[in-house]
Amino acid sequence: MTLKTIPFAYLKTGAFIALGLPFAWLAWQWSLLLMGQYNDLGVNPIEATNRFLGDTAIRVLLITLAITPLRDITRMAALTRLRRMAGLYAFFYMSLHLGSYLGLDLFFSLAKLWKDVVKRTYITLGMSAFALLVPLALTSTNASLRHLGPKRWKRLHMLIYPAILLAVVHHIFMAKGFQLMPLVHGAIAIFLLGWRVVKWYRVQKTKRTA
Amino acid sequence: MLIRHPSGFDLKDNDVTPQSAYLRRREFLAAFVAAGGTLALPAAAQAKRAMPDDYALLKAAKSGYTVDDPMVPWDAVTSYNNFYEFGTGKGDPAKKAHKLITKPWTVTVEGEADKTGTYALEDLIDYNALEERIYRHRCVEAWSMVIPWVGVPLASVLKKFEPNSKAKFVQFFTKNSRKEMPGTFWPVLKWPYREGLRIDEAMNPLPFLAVGLYGRVLPNQNGAPIRLVVPWKYGYKSIKSIERIRFSETMPETSWNQSNAREYGFYSNVNPLVEHPRWSQASERVIGPQAGFSGALARRDTQMFNGYADAVAGLYAGMDLRKNH
Numbered sequence: 001m002t003l004k005t006i007p008f009a010y011l012k013t014g015a016f017i018a019l020g021l022p023f024a025w026l027a028w029q030w031s032l033l034l035m036g037q038y039n040d041l042g043v044n045p046i047e048a049t050n051r052f053l054g055d056t057a058i059r060v061l062l063i064t065l066a067i068t069p070l071r072d073i074t075r076m077a078a079l080t081r082l083r084r085m086a087g088l089y090a091f092f093y094m095s096l097h098l099g100s101y102l103g104l105d106l107f108f109s110l111a112k113l114w115k116d117v118v119k120r121t122y123i124t125l126g127m128s129a130f131a132l133l134v135p136l137a138l139t140s141t142n143a144s145l146r147h148l149g150p151k152r153w154k155r156l157h158m159l160i161y162p163a164i165l166l167a168v169v170h171h172i173f174m175a176k177g178f179q180l181m182p183l184v185h186g187a188i189a190i191f192l193l194g195w196r197v198v199k200w201y202r203v204q205k206t207k208r209t210a
Numbered sequence: 211m212l213i214r215h216p217s218g219f220d221l222k223d224n225d226v227t228p229q230s231a232y233l234r235r236r237e238f239l240a241a242f243v244a245a246g247g248t249l250a251l252p253a254a255a256q257a258k259r260a261m262p263d264d265y266a267l268l269k270a271a272k273s274g275y276t277v278d279d280p281m282v283p284w285d286a287v288t289s290y291n292n293f294y295e296f297g298t299g300k301g302d303p304a305k306k307a308h309k310l311i312t313k314p315w316t317v318t319v320e321g322e323a324d325k326t327g328t329y330a331l332e333d334l335i336d337y338n339a340l341e342e343r344i345y346r347h348r349c350v351e352a353w354s355m356v357i358p359w360v361g362v363p364l365a366s367v368l369k370k371f372e373p374n375s376k377a378k379f380v381q382f383f384t385k386n387s388r389k390e391m392p393g394t395f396w397p398v399l400k401w402p403y404r405e406g407l408r409i410d411e412a413m414n415p416l417p418f419l420a421v422g423l424y425g426r427v428l429p430n431q432n433g434a435p436i437r438l439v440v441p442w443k444y445g446y447k448s449i450k451s452i453e454r455i456r457f458s459e460t461m462p463e464t465s466w467n468q469s470n471a472r473e474y475g476f477y478s479n480v481n482p483l484v485e486h487p488r489w490s491q492a493s494e495r496v497i498g499p500q501a502g503f504s505g506a507l508a509r510r511d512t513q514m515f516n517g518y519a520d521a522v523a524g525l526y527a528g529m530d531l532r533k534n535h
Contacts, residue, residue: 036502042301043286043497044353045506104507120488174488176351177398177469179298 008078015082019089022056046104053097058171058185060090061164065192084140087160091137094130122173129166132159164189260288260304265426268340270360275343282355282498284424290497291431292349293450294398295384295391307430310390310451315435321457324372331435334367335421343418348480348516350444353495359439360422365413373409373457381406381462382438383454399465405449406462416441416521442518444478475535480516484535
């Protein structure tokens with residue numbers, strides 16, 4: 001059985017479960033913590049949770065952006081239909097990341113959050129990334145797609161491109177010292193966006209020569 | 211002619227477990243469980259738990275240096291560490307620091323002192339004069355622990371080298387070994403890690419050279435075999451696994467200052483009034499003593515000089531602490 005013959009329903013269910021695993025793990029660890037049992041969040045569970053959610057949000061965003069290049073390579077059109085779910089998962093993890101910061105670090109003080117957003121560059125960047133993804137999450141229904149029409153819908157959903165860049169720069173600015181992991185995320189993001197630029201350029205060229 | 215029809219329960223030769231493997235069944239089981247655990251958990255969360263019994267007991271006298279707040283448990287102080295030579299994750303040092311070779315250990319002393327040279331650790335530290343000091347530890351990342359260290363006052367060791375009149379500062383270097391410290395493959399900071407104190411700060415009674423923790427030999431992740439503890443400064447000043455000491459006339463380089471001078475000054479005194487550019491220093495998360503959810507949320511207000519103002523505020527008389535942060 002090749003990849004292409006896998007029924008789409010299986011592919012979708014598999015992707016749904018795989019992308020949910022980080023959340024399942026975190027929920028399990030928190031339930032251990034709340035029951036007062038040994039868990040793998042360590043002795044600073046709030047920091048561990050926030051980092052884990054931030055990393056996962058960026059990685060799921062990268063997975064979302066990798067789907068189109070992967071489709072181009074494998075010529076599996078069905079992959080496109082996983083894109084929206086992956087994007088929604090990215091938004092889900094980003095919301096939890098912001099939520100854990102707001103709830104567990106700032107004790108739900110919106111005033112403190114606003115002060116941070118205005119004052120601290122890396123938080124400004126992170127919040128901007130989140131703000132860009134809000135309209136994408138809101139228009140992720142089929143009804144919205146029909147309402148906007150595929151062309152406008154696609155153009156709106158290009159907001160994921162600046163969003164990933166903002167998220168990665170947020171990570172780079174937030175890390176202490178010159179750390180490798182945020183740069184790796186950045187390099188992958190640039191590769192995935194570069195893929196689209198090259199593709200777009202090629203299409204323009206064939207249009208001109210045609 | 212006999213025709214054998216193998217029935218379902220007939221064993222083929224290769225079905226039988228060799229006796230040698232059978233005798234080692236517990237090891238296989240343990241390895242299987244360990245492998246399963248590795249798969250189920252993200253690498254960052256995997257920490258080898260240091261057991262106190264693995265570390266030799268030290269004979270140390272009680273000292274007057276103590277605080278009222280509850281101490282951080284052994285498990286917490288040995289599993290939550292910033293020691294970037296072993297990785298930037300908090301659990302990395304506990305996982306990887308076992309690679310550090312701490313025996314034999316020498317400390318090289320250079321610069322403005324009469325008795326420079328290379329000293330064996332045993333010649334530097336008088337193991338009959340060890341004392342225990344319970345100090346507050348405040349990380350620049352806004353978390354804190356109360357830690358029972360074992361060691362000797364820094365001044366008692368520095369005096370042995372007879373620093374001369376040009377010795378205005380003292381600088382410390384961490385060991386730098388690509389083989390033993392896997393995190394150094396990438397320049398997160400300028401390696402070897404370096405830190406420094408003004409000589410009057412260093413000669414104050416508070417700075418401590420620790421060789422132990424909780425009455426036992428220091429675990430590697432905590433800076434074995436010898437580390438500095440400067441309780442009124444942010445944790446990164448308390449340099450780990452010291453291999454070189456240099457006396458100098460001019461202010462020495464410090465790794466975090468070189469990495470980002472705007473955020474990390476030379477003095478790095480704990481000061482709730484001076485914000486780190488990226489976060490507030492007004493309060494801190496208390497690591498350790500309390501378990502569960504309330505423990506996770508526990509915070510306290512940060513004190514000026516981490517609560518040691520009486521002992522050290524005089525060192526900075528007339529200085530602008532915002533400028534000299």
